[in-house]
Amino acid sequence: QKEVEQDPGPLSVPEGAIVSLNCTYSNSAFQYFMWYRQYSRKGPELLMYTYSSGNKEDGRFTAQVDKSSKYISLFIRDSQPSDSATYLCAMSVRAGNQFYFGTGTSLTVIP
Amino acid sequence: ETGVTQSPTHLIKTRGQQVTLRCSSQSGHNTVSWYQQALGQGPQFIFQYYREEENGRGNFPPRFSGLQFPNYSSELNVNALELDDSALYLCASSLGLAEETQYFGPGTRLLVL
Numbered sequence: 423q424k425e426v427e428q429d430p431g432p433l434s435v436p437e438g439a440i441v442s443l444n445c446t447y448s449n450s451a452f453q454y455f456m457w458y459r460q461y462s463r464k465g466p467e468l469l470m471y472t473y474s475s476g477n478k479e480d481g482r483f484t485a486q487v488d489k490s491s492k493y494i495s496l497f498i499r500d501s502q503p504s505d506s507a508t509y510l511c512a513m514s515v516r517a518g519n520q521f522y523f524g525t526g527t528s529l530t531v532i533p
Numbered sequence: 534e535t536g537v538t539q540s541p542t543h544l545i546k547t548r549g550q551q552v553t554l555r556c557s558s559q560s561g562h563n564t565v566s567w568y569q570q571a572l573g574q575g576p577q578f579i580f581q582y583y584r585e586e587e588n589g590r591g592n593f594p595p596r597f598s599g600l601q602f603p604n605y606s607s608e609l610n611v612n613a614l615e616l617d618d619s620a621l622y623l624c625a626s627s628l629g630l631a632e633e634t635q636y637f638g639p640g641t642r643l644l645v646l
Binding site: 468471521 | 537566568573574575576577578581588589591623630634635636637638639640642
């Protein structure tokens, strides 16, 4: 079993839709949870960072962590064509140390 | 402030050869991590360097080795290349060990024939 599971999609939504992206994990020691966005042939770009359980909002993006269910989510409101990318969840036991990534979900927002 | 840079951008090698990839960390960052991202997969942790010392290693064989220099730039060396080594190699830098945010470079795409 992989430490981090993520549905690879692809996911296709119309512009303006709410997008929900999810990851599950097996290691209960994970405390730091990140969402990265990766455009084709580019390096990952940090979108959201959360420590332990709870919600965090930044503009159109909301990250949720439920440690009891070992489940994290990223919501994108009012999705835009420029949001079309692969979204990677990542998590670690200690801050700044080895990140464990999901496989990424490919998202396309159709104008 | 410059971001993380990597060189070369693309590289083609044949099986059995050796390769060196380079990374310049973001200004002021003393910690560098290397990841391998195979096509359609998430990045996999190779190892991390903090102030020129290795600080953690993932499940990669010893033919993957690295260096960090006094200016905190870093190299990833891979010996005896195998076809499965074909991937995007990503470097990420951060301000320190306790810094949760890692900033990634654009990567080096390696193709092994």
